[in-house]
Amino acid sequence: MGVATVTSMTGETGTEAMKGAGPAQLEVRGVTKAFPGCLANDDISFRIEPGEIHALLGENGAGKSTLVKIIYGVLQADEGELIWEGKPVTIASPHDAREMGIGLVFQHFSLFETMTVLENIALAMNDVRDMDALRKQVLEVEKTYGLPLDPDRHVYTLSVGERQRIEIVRCLLQNPKLLILDEPTSVLTPQEVEKLFETLRRLADEGCAILYISHKLHEVKALCQKATVLRGGKVVGGCDPREETAKSMAEMMIGQKLTAPDRGKSREFGDVRLAVSNLSLESDEQFGTDLKGINLEVRGGEIMGVAGVAGNGQNELFRALAGETEQQAAPDSIKIDGKSVAHFGPRRRRRLGATFVPEERNGHGAVPDMSLSENGFLTAFRRMALSARGLIREVPTKSFADNIIKTFDVRTTGSGAEAGSLSGGNLQKFIVGREILQDPGVLVISQPTWGVDAGAASAIHQALLDLAAKGTAVLVISQDLDEIYAICDSVVVMAEGKMSKPRPMADVSIEEIGLLMGGLHDLEGNATPANDMEVEGGRVGQA
Numbered sequence: 454m455g456v457a458t459v460t461s462m463t464g465e466t467g468t469e470a471m472k473g474a475g476p477a478q479l480e481v482r483g484v485t486k487a488f489p490g491c492l493a494n495d496d497i498s499f500r501i502e503p504g505e506i507h508a509l510l511g512e513n514g515a516g517k518s519t520l521v522k523i524i525y526g527v528l529q530a531d532e533g534e535l536i537w538e539g540k541p542v543t544i545a546s547p548h549d550a551r552e553m554g555i556g557l558v559f560q561h562f563s564l565f566e567t568m569t570v571l572e573n574i575a576l577a578m579n580d581v582r583d584m585d586a587l588r589k590q591v592l593e594v595e596k597t598y599g600l601p602l603d604p605d606r607h608v609y610t611l612s613v614g615e616r617q618r619i620e621i622v623r624c625l626l627q628n629p630k631l632l633i634l635d636e637p638t639s640v641l642t643p644q645e646v647e648k649l650f651e652t653l654r655r656l657a658d659e660g661c662a663i664l665y666i667s668h669k670l671h672e673v674k675a676l677c678q679k680a681t682v683l684r685g686g687k688v689v690g691g692c693d694p695r696e697e698t699a700k701s702m703a704e705m706m707i708g709q710k711l712t713a714p715d716r717g718k719s720r721e722f723g724d725v726r727l728a729v730s731n732l733s734l735e736s737d738e739q740f741g742t743d744l745k746g747i748n749l750e751v752r753g754g755e756i757m758g759v760a761g762v763a764g765n766g767q768n769e770l771f772r773a774l775a776g777e778t779e780q781q782a783a784p785d786s787i788k789i790d791g792k793s794v795a796h797f798g799p800r801r802r803r804r805l806g807a808t809f810v811p812e813e814r815n816g817h818g819a820v821p822d823m824s825l826s827e828n829g830f831l832t833a834f835r836r837m838a839l840s841a842r843g844l845i846r847e848v849p850t851k852s853f854a855d856n857i858i859k860t861f862d863v864r865t866t867g868s869g870a871e872a873g874s875l876s877g878g879n880l881q882k883f884i885v886g887r888e889i890l891q892d893p894g895v896l897v898i899s900q901p902t903w904g905v906d907a908g909a910a911s912a913i914h915q916a917l918l919d920l921a922a923k924g925t926a927v928l929v930i931s932q933d934l935d936e937i938y939a940i941c942d943s944v945v946v947m948a949e950g951k952m953s954k955p956r957p958m959a960d961v962s963i964e965e966i967g968l969l970m971g972g973l974h975d976l977e978g979n980a981t982p983a984n985d986m987e988v989e990g991g992r993v994g995q996a
């Protein structure tokens with residue numbers, strides 16, 4: 454079983470037509486990998502031809518990362534083999550993988566902020582002896598692929614898109630024959646995504662095979678010529694994404710029909726539940742972004758999106774709202790249900806009915822080596838009455854975790870499983886569920902569906918819409934514009950620590966938001982609270 458089939462190859466380019474003539478660039482044959490209590494890869498077989506852009510699709514926990522780790526030499530398969538250019542190979546380490554010509558662009562970059570671009574590239578290469586020669590090579594690659602990057606700039610001065618470029622240039626310097634990208638666009642503006650795709654298409658035209666992992670299916674459709682779909686560790690099929698829709702691919706992944714989130718009828722908005730006025734705050738981080746005069750108001754029943762490229766003050770805003778900053782905000786700059794909370798820590802804000810989902814799930818959102826029950830207890834013990842006389846009430850704590858697992862379809866062996874053993878998307882579902890099920894009056898949520906598959910994303914979106922329908926004020930900080938369009942009533946954009954005026958979703962185009970994200974518009978004069986938006990009679994019409 455298991456070899457992906459291509460449903461059609463109509464519209465092939467000359468280069469594509471040549472593919473398949475010789476041996477595959479990489480053939481994965483019968484790869485199997487078990488973890489305790491879980492078969493992460495189950496007899497996986499597929500092939501990637503030279504010059505082919507091949508998507509690896511699958512719901513959370515389907516086994517994509519495990520397979521990539523095997524191909525990149527981080528893990529060894531229990532069974533099966535890897536055939537490289539027609540010959541069986543053992544890839545014992547990432548060093549081996551790079552030597553063979555396999556490049557991997559990580560989802561989260563591991564760069565040293567205080568070092569220059571060139572120094573970071575040198576550190577990540579297998580063998581660098583001559584920095585001048587490396588500089589020449591870097592400039593050459595940049596020129597050839599249209600990836601402008603100053604080798605002498607310090608990393609902390611660069612945008613996230615530029616940081617990703619460093620990773621890509623580093624891979625290209627090694628003349629990869631197979632380039633693997635894991636969720637590469639989650640931190641990019643729409644314009645940067647287009648630029649990245651141009652580079653990838655060009656690489657593919659030159660014969661480089663590309664394995665592309667993403668939950669953003671319309672991007673897969675725009676970029677990839679072939680896809681292999683995993684479910685429960687097995688290959689369940691394949692397709693030509695150009696001939697599919699995002700919805701049909703999502704349904705192939707989850708094995709059932711996908712329903713779009715139901716936004717309901719136009720909702721009445723209630724009183725302002727979260728108010729931020731003229732919030733200016735220095736960042737706690739050395740290379741962070743200071744907040745400059747932020748104003749926003751979110752009313753009961755309203756979902757407001759905060760768009761922006763990562764690193765423009767969103768983390769600082771989240772921490773300020775959650776009460777986690779070292780610096781204290783000015784009195785009255787943050788109010789929850791009319792009560793000034795700027796001097797409150799997280800616990801007192803939670804007591805007022807606010808809950809928070811941070812973007813970083815490991816360490817911040819959850820403690821990896823604690824069980825799901827314990828992780829549930831951490832933020833919910835007061836609101837869900839999970840402790841008594843200073844002790845954990847075991848039964849309600851377990852049943853709260855079980856309820857999250859059931860309601861949010863968290864794939865795990867049970868509430869006793871360590872948070873760190875869950876796939877990224879499943880842990881995300883657990884953390885989001887934990888905060889939503891506490892029935893908050895105000896929810897501030899950062900990147901709600903980061904790394905989450907289409908089925909789970911749609912469930913999380915529906916849960917946020919349902920929560921708002923019950924009167925909760927929801928602030929969604931997200932780099933995913935599709936997400937903001939899918940669920941938000943209004944949007945603000947952050948760039949360089951400032952915030953644009955709130956706009957009703959129906960009035961703003963994706964291009965405008967993209968430009969605001971790039972800081973291209975004048976963002977001065979943000980003094981208009983959300984209530985001054987052009988809404989009729991206190992309602993925002995649904996898109």
Ligand SMILES: Nc1ncnc2c1ncn2[C@@H]1O[C@H](COP(=O)(O)OP(=O)(O)OP(=O)(O)O)[C@@H](O)[C@H]1O
Nearest residue numbers: 488493513514515516517518519874875876877878
């Ligand atoms: N080190 C580990 N120990 C135990 N189980 C693991 C480990 N790594 C992965 N798993 C399990 O293997 C399965 C596949 O996980 P993997 O991370 O490969 O999925 P994925 O398709 O990349 O998911 P996502 O899209 O959520 O990142 C999951 O059930 C996960 O819980």
